[in-house]
Amino acid sequence: MIRVRNLTKTYPIRGGHRTILDSVSFDLAPGRKLGILGRNGAGKSTLIRIISGAERADAGTVERGMSVSWPLAFSGAFQTALTGRDNVRFISRIYNSDFERNIVAVDEFAELGPYLHEPVRTYSSGMRARLAFAMSMIIEFDCFLIDEISAVGDARFGQKCQAELFEKRADRAMIIVSHDAAYVRDHCDHFAVLHDGHMHFHDDFEDAYTLFKGLIGWTPPPDSGTASS
Known part of the structure; x- marks a missing residue:
């Protein structure tokens, strides 16, 4: 069980100041x-970082x-002067996990080729995200924190991420934060809307989505579907 109590962040x-979580x-x-909807800047990523311990x-x-992952595709914990390989070694030591097995898994999944042996500071943002996701998969957490992971990599890499998370680890707890309503609908079993620092909880996606649209003043374009943002 993860218990969040009275989190406040400004x-x-x-x-003055802005209250992100109230x-x-x-x-x-x-x-x-749990799927959390909210517009850009609502505080979704801040909440995820706090739950992970990164903030x-x-x-x-x-x-x-439960054991909790760092935010998937979040690369703030990298030692950028080290190579991708050395970052895998570092994480393996922290979690007392088999480095040789892990480096093979990361190499195959992230598809960085020779860049795995280069300093992370030379990576593009997409390469860092792929490395971060692959490293997240080598440690078997009880709860995965997912922050707009649908935006990581190209379509083929996105399909690999989907299979790793939602098929191979279907029994794990997850917190998914997104402004993409369809992504939240497809992968979550209960829902919340984060707006003006407050969380509004719903068991039904349509109730959450209706509230989300109303709070942000969203109006659909002609002939749009019900779950697109």
Whole structure:
């Protein structure tokens, strides 16, 4: 179980501050998949980083009764002066995992070729995202944190990511944050909308999506589907 209690996070802006998360609380049970909708800048990625431990909240707590991944496709934890291979070695040591097995798996999945032996600082953003995702898959977490992962790589690589996450690890808990309503609908079993620092929870996707559209003032173009943003 992951227990989030009264998370609050503010950022300074010109003339004051902006509250991104305002006393957010929820539980995530093993195997459950929570999809969080919100417009760009709503605080979705901030929430994910706090749950992962990559960022601190101003107030509140996160109790992790499950092992939790770093945000998938998030490359902030890389040692950019090290090669991709050395970053895999570093993660393997932290998690007491088999490096030789892991480097083979990352090499095959990320498809970086000789760049795996080059410093990460030389990578494009897409290459870093592919390495980060591949490294996430070598450690078997109980809960995966997924931040707009549909945007990682090309269509073929995206299909590989889908298979790794939603087929091979279908029994894991997940928190998926996105402004892509269809992606959330297809992969989650309960839902929330993050808006103005507050979380609004729903068991039904259509209820969550209707609220999301209303809060952001979204109107569909002619002949659009019901679950596209």
